[in-house]
Amino acid sequence: MVPADGILISGHSLAIDESSMTGESKTVHKDQKAPFLMSGCKVADGYGSMLVTGVGINTEWGQLMANLSEDNGEETPLQVRLNGVATFIGMVGLSVAGVVLGVLAIRYFTGHTKNPDGTVQFRAETTGLKQGFMGAIRILTIAVTIVVVAVPEGLPLAVTLTLAYSMRKMMRDKALVRRLSSCETMGSATTICSDKTGTLTLNKMTVVEAHFIGTRLDPCDDVRAISSSSAALLIEGIAQNTTGTVFLPEDGGAADVTGSPTEKAILSWGLKIGMDFNDVRSKSSVLHVFPFNSEKKRGGVAVQSDTGVHIHWKGAAELVLSSCKSWLSLDGSVQPMDAQKRNVYKRSIEDMAKSSLRCVAFAYCQCDIEKIPKEDIADWKLPEEDLTLLGIVGIKDPCRPGVRNAVQLCKNAGVKVRMVTGDNIETAKAIALECGILDANGVISEPFVIEGKAFREMSEIARGEIADKITVMGRSSPNDKLLLVQALKRKGHVVAVTGDGTNDAPALHEADIGLAMGMSGTEVAKESSDIIILDDDFTSVVKVVRWGRSVYANIQKFIQFQLTVNVAALVINVIAAVSSGDVPLNAVELLWVNLIMDTLGALALATEPPTDNLMKRQPVGRREPLVTNIMWRNLFVQAIYQIAILLIFNFSGKKILRLQNESPDNAEKMKNTFIFNTFVFCQIFNEFNARKPEERNVFKGVTKNHLFMGIVCVTTVFQILIVEFLGKFFKIVRLNWSLWLVSVAIGVVSWPLAYLGKFIPVPVRPLQAYFKPCWKSSRRDEEEGRQG
Template sequence: MVNLENPYMLSGTKIQDGSCKMLVTTVGMRTQWGKLMATLSEGGDDETPLQVKLNGVATIIGKIGLAFAVVTFAVLVQGLFSHKWHEGSHWSWNGDNALELLEYFAVAVTIVVVAVPEGLPLAVTLSLAFAMKKMMNDKALVRHLAACETMGSATTICSDKTGTLTTNHMTVVKSCICMNIKELGQSEKASSLFSEIPDSTVKLLLQSIFNNTGGEVVTSKDGKLEILGTPTESALLEFALSLANGVVLELPEGGLRAHTKGASEIVLAACNKVINSKGEVVALDEASLNHLKVTIDQFASEALRTLCLAYMDLENGFSPDNPMPVSGYTCIAIVGIKDPVRPGVKESVAVCRSAGITVRMVTGDNINTAKAIARECGILTDDGIAIEGPDFREKKQDELFELIPKIQVMARSSPLDKHTLVKHLRTTFGEVVAVTGDGTNDAPALHEADIGLAMGIAGTEVAKESADVIILDDNFSTIVTVAKWGRSVYMNIQKFVQFQLTVNVVALIVNFSSACLTGSAPLTAVQLLWVNMIMDTLGALALATEPPKDELMKRSPVGRKGNFISNVMWRNILGQSVYQFMIIWYLQAKGKDMFNLEGPNSDLVLNTLIFNAFVFCQAFNEISSREMEQINVFKGILDNYVFVAVLGSTIIFQIIIVEFLGTFANTTPLTLSQWLVTVFIGFLGMPIAAVLKMIPV
């Protein structure tokens, strides 16, 4: 608003009406617009919280896998040379020894391949792409894939007010007509006034609204009524349309009638008469005046924009020599107008609060309106602070650091205020910040945030270009849906890593310990590569496409500094690894006696049994990994057709490898009883996983 105290206009703004002269004081990057554009080039290339954590996990796993591979290869080669040395005093070397050495090298390389989580990027991409597609159905257009998971780590949301928390549609919600206060807002309630107000007052009210307006009611091509004009004019016209369809001003007795409307205190001060409950024009006595003033104060305390409608019959006509009088009006009504809170916003804010996400309102509106809306939404609490932008700007750095965590509402904020708040929340306090906005002025904050959410309906192109996600319905409830999908992505990737690390730990330790103790590895290179495909490609497909659950929004956010591999994951990984390792070692030690294996083919059959049991351990562990804490892992499994298809394909290909690819995979066909035993060994991992989940961490 340009006035004597603030006589500056920003470049790019438009004049709504009137005329003026303008003096250009600054141009280019020195203007406020230039400063805003400069902030858009700052930063923006930071890795997401999940990317940082996954890079660390992948690096550690890769180093451990490489170390195990080198040691395993060294032990196997040392065993080969020791064996050759003891064969005789003279060193001998032939082609079979070279092939054996090459096989050891292949085993070592395969251990590295199994250990290095090359399927991790695939799992992440699949999960993000799946979430992106599903979020489109929930009115959220994802522009950057990484934004899906970033929202799951969000610890605070800096939300705009108009259009996001509110409907961006001004509406008459309260009125005082014929000295009676009525709650309004919905058409069916407003139409009920028609029977409660005297006909004479209804006519006056409609005359006042439809004739004293800069708005217009038109009929669109599809036959619907559309209201054109400012938000305030539109609110009054919509209110009038809910009372009746229209009005024609004609005074039967002749003469002119003047209508006025405006700020309640000013217009009421120009009135000396009022319409009472019977529809009669009476003098505005002290009691009636006080009643109307109390009504105005009540409306204002509820953050309503109040307007007073009044009229006067001009007995002496109207001309330049006889201007409109400034007093002597009759008060028709006082109305309270507001931009109502969107349905479901209060519940969505409550969901955010239960999920550990702090919602902050940052708006350009005055502080009283902002506080009222924030309280209605559940954003402003007793221990929170509401502050104005000019006060925020004047604070020193140490004062800001103490103040920012308590700020729940910032009113009369400039674009740079919002940018500063977001920057401090991210860098100083380590928060993962999501920002909503619709205007060009919001672009710096959207760009600075970990995830920017632009409004699809009211948003400008600059805001959308600076954002990571576009909210197609401009609704805060959709933002909560985005957060839920983000948490689902994060959780799915954790499930996949838990499943993958279990396979890694068992495969590495089994091959390493077997090489050290027996001089051979029970799992060949081809078998390890098949296991690697199960845990990487197929595991990613199965676990990365799990849909979100409402329980996700009852947990605290992971944030920027939280551990990716949680204590719950370590419990499941280590418990399942110990079981699988013990089973494989028992089969190695007692397998021949257990299955009565004899003859020259017994070693091949035993290794096939170990391989088959190991694969089925992973198949059933994949089912257990659907839930990291819940015991019932079958809930909703049939709804995820990808998971069922992957699990079915794994079992079918395992049968083919064992029964028909013996030469290639170093396997031999098994009997029905041997199949049943190995499948049962794999199945035992599920009740063990359920028992593990009962152990508190």
């Protein structure tokens, strides 16, 4: 373990595993060209001495931990929007309640408020103190009722229920939600900054291309065209010239391959072409080993078997090829390496390098046993010239299946996917092209593709200007990813970051949504995240976006449903209170509607599953209003209908419902009970309309949502029980069957009304935007007044 940050002074074949800091699994060789060592990294090979440059908080690891300890305390986009809606509703409710309180007080104390029988409630000369006090209390109760009407008490509980239900469902899609509010925030995401290794790719080096006997194998593990003698030579070289091992379980399960990522890739490929690792190693013995080192970029082994002594070499393709004077042909004969054949192999290496494949060549030569030193064999220098080329393989960490489709789905949804990786820029570009993050016909140069160092050295203003354009960032440090996230957030983006390494923790912490990988992710990364992707697959990230949008859409559905209730009830009660001094909907009735019925409604709407249409919309980001113009249209259509119908019944209900033969007190109670019952049924039927705010067919898929149907039935049963058996508590009376039918019929009308209402066009500009100029001008007038 490297104990501190420092610079390499001297050493030999020093290889460092920097995966804990950079997230890249391959070891990094350290020399005078790359001398920097980081605290917390593991020494994989070699030895060395270093000059310590930083310890504790002054190391890269220390700065990373310091960033994680800071709590940014930011509110999510949904919290900001809900706070705005709640503040607005609260201001309206209190203002209206204050006006109503004043009007009712004036009416009462001036003798304009009358009882149902027509007598005046307050006369200054005859009314007693107690009676006057009780009248004032009743006026205050009506004002409180107005506040109860205006404030959607069920909204916090409804939002929590929606988030909790979605969190449970997301678990099935391999997403563990650690922070409840992140369910919705992911739906607002405008960009995803994804790690490459292990997220977009499999984090498993694999042989994907092979050139042998002068031709390319297709598929790369099809060696039927190779002679048995040539295949045996190749397999001998793979099995003996390696630092890895292959363990075959006794129960016949999959082989367990160990070693460096490159060694594991080659050994796994060897198994595919028919290698029996233990059998090959038992048939020959190793005489001498020349270990791989970063200077010569090759490793060799001398092997003795029944067929003689073979010197096998393996290493960087272009260097091994330069030492080859011959090559193995189709029939297993050795052919001289002429200029034309050498150029063919060079072009193959160049083509593989352009695809960002790591090229490894295999070569061998025979050695007379007499030339092997009997003593001091440890000092024997293996022959490395006049080699015969066996073949070349191209190795890479391939993209995960389905990633390209997932990236395209994000593009269609208006979410830009950016790759931020510690790997070199060429490898990053190749993987980005394969995944579809970069377009082959587009611009593949700065600032769209940039190195972390170049981005880091820019000023904050310059970083802000190009942050939107960056699609791929290679050779990035943990701080570079953090700077990119900060720059994107300042531009107004809602940023999601995926990562698995400790190095990703600061960016995961800073992002609006941090997505850690559950299988390959470190504990530090998981603790810094909001959501853990359990299968490490980018396609699961897209499912999280889909669920996030579903949460946001379901919350919008509930808010449309809830505000329709509040607007209708508020206007009805205000008009009734001002005109007659009494309200048809009392506080207990409205608490039933707002707290219990609407909470059940929220749960019903929360169970609406995500649809494919959600991924065809543009992301809402930070600035889009929570209540859209379409929601306002639907809300006003239903609210105006309910207000008109119920006010007609409030003022002329006794005549319309033929209650003239009833006593004045009983007729008033029956009329108010009917208004309450009709109001509730309007909401029950409007619940169906809230399912599909933009679609005309609100019944599509409703029978498949059993919980929705169950909640509608339960709400209806509760309403019947309240009216028929809880009249004393709610201060209502029982209704006959004809009034029940009229209540239901009025509620049913909301369905065709909602259908017709969706033909009304809405402006693109949000409704709230029309009030901003007035707000700004009033603020400007106030400021000028203060200055004057």
